[in-house]
Amino acid sequence: MIVPQPIHIHRPTLILLLLLSMLWSSPRFSFGVSLIGDAQILLRVKNAQLQDTNGRLENWLLNTRRNPCNWAGIGCDAQNRSVISIDLSDTGISGAFPYDFCRIRTLLDLSLASNFLNGTFSPRRLSLCSHLRLLNLSSNCFVGELPDFWQEFRELRHLDLSFNNFTGNIPPSFGRFPALRVLVLTCNFISGTIPPFLGNLSELNRLEIGYNPLTGPLPSEIGNLTKLEDLWVATANLAGNIPDSIGQLISLKNLDLSTNSLSGKIPDSISGLRNVRHILLYENKLYGELPQALGNLSSLINLDLSENHLTGKFPERIAALHLTSLSLTDNFLHGEIPVILAENPNLNQLKLFNNFFTGKLPENLGRNSELEDFDVSNNNFSGEFPEYLCYRNKLQRLVTFTNRFSGALPDLYGECTSLSYVRIRNNDLWGEIPEKFWSLPLLDFFEIQNNNFEGSVPGSISAARKLRSLVISGNRFSGELPSGICNLHELLVIDVSKNRFTGEVSTCITGLKNLQKLTMQENMFTGKIPSTVSSWTDLTVLNLSFNHFSGEIPPELGSLPDLTYLDLSSNSLTGEIPSELTKMTLNQFNVSSNKLSGKVPPGLNHQVYLSGLLGNPDLCSPDLKPLPLCSKSKSFSLIVIIILATCMVLLVGSVLWFLKSKSDALGVKSKRLFKITTFQRIVFNEEDIIPFLINENLIGTGGSGRVYRVNLKAGQTVAVKKLYWGDTQKPDEESVFNSEVETLGRIRHDNIVKLLFSCSAADFRILVYEYMENGSLGDVLHGDKCGDLMGWSKRFEIAVGAAQGLAYLHHDCVPPIVHRDVKSNNILLDQQFKPRLADFGLARTLQREGRDGGCSLSRVAGSYGYIAPEYAYTLKVNEKTDVYSFGVVLMELITGKRPNDYSFGEDKDIVKWVTQIVLSSPALEGTTGHCRDLFQIIDPRLNPSPCDYEEN
CATH class of the missing domain: 1.20.5 (Single alpha-helices involved in coiled-coils or other helix-helix interfaces)
Known part of the structure; x- marks a missing residue:
């Protein structure tokens, strides 16, 4: 047996040990030791596991006190003096998930949202974080299956993995979080069904799983979540009925099951949602009548049941609710609107369009509430407009088209200074428009076509300075068109067709530089067609047919770069057809039934234009029958x-x-007048270029200048852009020139056109580029040379090359460059059809400001049909602006159609056309019917086979 020997400690040593023990137990000492260790962990993660490209963690340095509580993103407990939170959201860090942060045992909250973290998760290493209460990894680049959490995660209360690239099913471990209150998995690639075990999360008050490719129904176990306040499962492929157990969610405030394939009736049990404020069930396949049970939801303020198959009448109990927003659009509802709806003091948004409602609208609508958005279009409403719709002067949108409203517009509407959007076409309204209604200061879109309005357009319309679309066709307006319209510089569309206007068209109308569509047909306009049209660089449609215009066709029309629709038929025009018109690429050309004479220009002497040439007895052609031979x-x-x-x-x-004269002008003394800059190694100078900028070498005309092909003595061919200058100079042409020089002068990429040389003088500016033998993608794709682009492989190569050029501008240039005018006409093709991005006159560099980056501009730039909708409204430009435009180009390559092809129908571009076909097709199940539907969007020149969409 071993007997333990006593330990003899020297008295001074014993005292020292006692002092150390007391010091160790001191909070101040333990604080110091803990923070020193935490600081070392933080620095190790920063230096070894993260890339801090933005320098947001530059103050993570050991100071004399080794205290990390003042470091960026670090939060400490003031009482216990320990690190309890790390929030590095939106700092731009990258790398894999930093597991070692979790070695800080006091850490409770870890938020790394909105960064560039990537990779997959290791369940074993993730177990280090089992003591966390909050884990937010949203808006990163994580991949692979959702992480499987071990049972130790019993304290987790907030888990956000949204906006990543997670795949696979939701793991069973997600049903074993006893304290979890927030679970957010939106915007991933999660598949499978919503598992019933989520009903085990008894403490959950927020569940968001929307925007995932899920399948199957909403499980009935969802009703077990009695503490749930927010349920968001929008756009998740849900099918089947809404379970009756939905009514057990007595704490629910926000219910969003929109944009799914839910069917069946809305269950009466929904009346159990006694605290619900928002119910969004739009874009489903729900049918049956509106349940009276909805009338029990006294807390409800927002109800959207639009785009379903609901039938029956609008129950008075629902109309009596104090809703702020009600949308029942795109259903099969009928009957009259309950009068009690007008008594609601909270109603500010009412949308009932695309139903079968009848009768008169309640006359007091708008009198008792601040109504802002009112849309009852495409119904069978009759009677007069409610007089008080804008009684509180808050109404912004008035949309009532395609009904049977009659009578005059109430005079009170002329006092509605809040109004910005008006569409009341296709009704039986009559009388004169209140004069003040024409001049509302915020009016942006004004469409009253196809009614029986009369009177004249007052000059006071010039006060509507924000107006962008004026559509008053199909009425009985008379008199002259006031010159005050020329003050509306934001106008994009003018449609005054099918009225009784007389007199000459003021030439000031050519000063509307943003104009894209001008239609004045079927009136009694006289005089000559304005010829000073150089400002109409964005004009795509010009229709002056069926009037009394006289004189010759202005040859200046041929210089309009985007004009694709020209109709001058049934007038009294004389003279020859200008050869300049052959420079345009026209989908519609009609000068028939005039008094034109002479020979049809070669570019128009084609069978496709024949119908637009007839009815001119003195017009002749060498071979185009039945026109007389010249x-x-x-x-x-x-x-x-x-x-x-x-x-x-x-x-x-x-x-x-x-x-x-040129030899004198280009002498030694005169050379000082030129400013020459070379960007590549060249063997020519301005003397080899300037004398050859003549009409014989002209190959194109654009909004900023003319382009010439010049064959140099050395055998090289170059393209020369001569910008408009001197008397015809536009205010922004200097910025166009500078942008081209500054952008192309400093970048080099195989898929971006090379700027070789620039030359500026007092009266001109020229830019010399490498010459692209095959012109632009737009010319080839939509012109006679499309035979070279029949095969998909060639089109795919062009798409990839153009994408690589854009990627270089957006990601490799510092600061990034946004092109702002990506379109098929600005993608040039060399002899082997290799693409080059060109025309950088609108390009801008991005100086990052704020979270979203980008910069704000004073006006919209770009080409009609390619402009992202949000850019048109916000004027904020970033890389996404180019990406949207490039998406339109991809649609051009696939469909073979122009962005604004008239085969799409009225008010529809290629994006809306493709979207409509895709959304109206059966679900993506590989069915033959679905394939046939998608088959119609593919260019038939590609010789596609139905359902053969594979791409290597």
Whole structure:
């Protein structure tokens, strides 16, 4: 047996040990030791596991006290003096998940949201974090299956993994969080069904699983979550009925099951949601009548049941609720609107469009509430408009088109200074429009077509300075069109067709630089067509048919770069068809039934334009029947010979004089007048370029200038852009020139056109680029040369190349560059059809400011059909602006159609057309019917086979 020997400790040593023990137990000492260790962990993670490219963690440095509580994103408990939270949200850090943060045992909250973290998760290493109460990893780049949490995670209360790339099913461990209150998994790629075991999370008050490719029903076990306040499962492929157990969610405040495939009736048990404030069930397949049980929900303020298959009448009990927003659109509801709806003091949004409602609207609508958004279009309402819709002067949107409303517009509407959006077309309204209604200061969209309004358009319309769309066609307006319209510089669309307007069109209308569509057909306008149209660089549609215009067709129309629809038919126009019109790419060309004469220009002497040439008895063609053949008599030939000889003599003399004057002008002394900049190694100078900028070498005209092809002596061919300058200079042309030089002068990429040389003088600016033999993608895809792009493989190569050029601008340039005018006409193709991005006159560099980056501009730039909707409204530009435009180009490559092809129908572009076809197709189940529906969007020149959409 071993007997333990007594330990003899020297008295001074014993005293020292006692002092150390007391010091160790001191909170101040333990605080110091703990923080020193925490600081070391934080620094180790920063230096070894994270990349801090933005320098947001630069103050993570050991100071004399080694206290990390003042470091960026670090939170400490003031009482216990320990690190309890790390919040590095939106700092731009990257790398894998930093497990070692969890070695700080006092850590409770870890938020790494909105960064660039990536990779997958190791359940074993994740167990280090089992003591956390909050874990927020949203808006990162994590991949793989959802992490499987071990049973130790018993304190977790808030888990947010949204906006990542997680896949697979929801693991069973997600049903074993006894304290969990918030579970957010939105916007991932999670599949499978919503598991019943989520009903075990008895403390849960917020569940968000929307925007995932789930399947199956909403499980009945969801009713077990009696503390749940927010349930958001929108856009998740839900099917089946809404379970009756939904009524057990007595704490629920927000219910959003929108944009799914839920069917069946809305259960009466929904009346159990006694605290609910928002119910969003739109875009489903629900049917049956509106349940009276909804009338029991006294806390409800927002009800949206639109885009379903609901039938029956609008129950008075629901109309009596004090809702702020009610949307029942796109259903099969009928009957009259209960009068009690007008008594609601809270109603500010009422949307009932696309139903079968009848009768009169309650006359007091708007009198008792601050109504802001009112849309009852596409019903069978009758009678007069409610007089008090804008009684509180809050109404912003008035949309009532395609009903049977009659009578005059109430005079009170002229006092509605809050109104910005008006659409009341296709009704039986009559009388004169209240004069003040024309001049509302916030009016942006004004459409009253196809009614019986009369009177004239007052000059006071000039006060509606924000107006962008004026559509008053199909009425009985008369008199002259007031010149006050010319003060509406934001106008994009003017449609005054099918009225009784008279007089000449003021030439000031050509000063509307943003105008995209001008339709004035079927009136009695007289005089000449305005010729100073150089400002109409965005105009795509011009229809002046069926009027009394006289004189010649202005050749200046041929310089409009985006014009694709030109109809001048049924007027009294004389003279020849200008050859300049052949420069345009027109989908619609009609000058029929005029008094035109002479020979049809070669570019229009084609069968596709024949119907637009008929009805001009003196118009002839060499071979286009049934037009008369052009005369070839000897006398005529002799006259032509004499004229040509005279022209040749004059031309030779002019050339000799021109060359002499230029040789003097380009002498040694004059060279000082030019500012020359070279960007590549070249073997030419301005003397090899300037004399050849003549009409014979003109190959294109755009909004900022003209483009010429110049063959150099050395055998090289270049493209030369000469910007508009001098008397015709636009205010922003200097910025266009500077942007091209500054952008292309400093970047190099195989998929971006090379700027070789620039030359500026007092009266001109020129830019010299490498020449692209095959022109633009738009010319090839939509012109006669599309045979070269018949195959999908070639189109795919072009798409990839253009994408690589954009990626270089957005990600490799510092600061990033946004092109702002990505379109098929600005993607040039070389001899092998390799794409090059071109035309950087609108490009901007991004100086990052704020969370979203980007910069704000004073006006919309870009081309119609390619502009992102949010950019048009916010004027905030970032890389997403280019990405949207590039998406339109991809649709062009797939469909073979222009962005604004008239085959899409009225007010519809390629994005809306494709979206409508895709959404109206059966679900993505690989069915033959679905394939046939998608088949119609593919360019038939690609010779596609139905359901053959594979791409390597």
